Structures are given as structure tokens and as C-alpha cells.
Amino acid sequence: MLYAIVDFFHKSGFVTALVLIWVSFYLVVTLWIFLYKSIVLKIELKREMQSLSNILNGVQDAPEHSMFNKRKNHGPQRHSKELLQAWKHQILKQSTTGLVVLSIISSTAPFIGLFGTVVEILEAFNSLGVLGQASFGVIAPIISKALVATAGGILAAIPAYSFYLILKRKIYDLSVYVQMQVDILSSREEDSLRRF
Numbered sequence: 001m002l003y004a005i006v007d008f009f010h011k012s013g014f015v016t017a018l019v020l021i022w023v024s025f026y027l028v029v030t031l032w033i034f035l036y037k038s039i040v041l042k043i044e045l046k047r048e049m050q051s052l053s054n055i056l057n058g059v060q061d062a063p064e065h066s067m068f069n070k071r072k073n074h075g076p077q078r079h080s081k082e083l084l085q086a087w088k089h090q091i092l093k094q095s096t097t098g099l100v101v102l103s104i105i106s107s108t109a110p111f112i113g114l115f116g117t118v119v120e121i122l123e124a125f126n127s128l129g130v131l132g133q134a135s136f137g138v139i140a141p142i143i144s145k146a147l148v149a150t151a152g153g154i155l156a157a158i159p160a161y162s163f164y165l166i167l168k169r170k171i172y173d174l175s176v177y178v179q180m181q182v183d184i185l186s187s188r189e190e191d192s193l194r195r196f
Contacts, residue, residue, distance in 0.1 A: 023112060023156040038167070049177055113151065113152050
């Protein structure tokens, strides 16, 4: 197996090898981002679900976040809608890091693979023109070898796009829990202001 891979790279052109290394790097980055973000989002979702439950049950009067922890020792907290919105935007900004990279990988990897294929086919036609041989038996192996770059690009793009959608859904779920906390605390703040 290893011999076949080494042989393939030896017989391939520089551009095809570069393209396959590039899309392999894309695949590693995609897997890293997905695994890291999945773990982080799972922890954040659990924390925000617990925080929402505690707010609803009256156990706490602020979200479990460092922005609010500094103020906890000063008695009952009052939270402006602006402060809650700032907290929400901070949470969403942190949770969406890495999604742009997945989006870029999913949209560019097929084109990078296609570029490798086109260059390899052009080099093959150039070689065939010089040798003067243009039979199907000569062209077919060259084209099949060239299409490996396109397959590599597609192989990198599919998980990147799939993981992008999975993470986007988890971030949406997180945003719903955060928004519910914002709504509840804003409503409580408005009710307390009406009483005075």
C-alpha cells in the first residue's frame, strides 16, 4: 500500500503532488476544527442549559459567565438589556470561530483538486504530442491518474461542509439557550422597574 502511494507521487507531476498535499492539509484542519469545536460547544451548551434552568428556578439571577461573576458579590444584580445583548454577542462570536475556515475549505477544495487535474491532463497531452502516441490505451491511465486530484479535493470538501452544518446547528441551539436567558432576565428587569 505504502509502495503504491510512493509510486503514485513519483509518477505524478509536481502540481498534482502539491494539490494532494494541500487537500490533505485541508482534511486534517477540518477534522481538528470539528473535534475541537464539538467538545467546546458541548461544554458550552451544557453550561447554558444549566444556567437557564437555574435562572428559571430562582437559583441564580445572572448567567454563569465571567462578565457577570465580577458583580455577584454586590447584592442583587440588575442587568440592562444592552449588557445582556453584549454577553450574547460575545458568546456567539466565540462559538462561531472556525466556521469560516470550514466554509473556505468546503468551497475551495474541489477547485484546488480540479486545478491539479487540469494541469496533469495538460502535461499528459503535451507528452503525448511530443511522443506522437494518442491511443486510448495511452490516454486512459494518464487521465485516471489526473482525476485523483479532483477526487482528493472532493474528499476534503464533503466532510468540511458536513461538519460546518453540524456545528452551525449546535451554535444555533446554543444561541437559543442564550436568547432565552436574555429574554427572561430582560423581562424580570422590566418588571422590577415598573414596580418602582
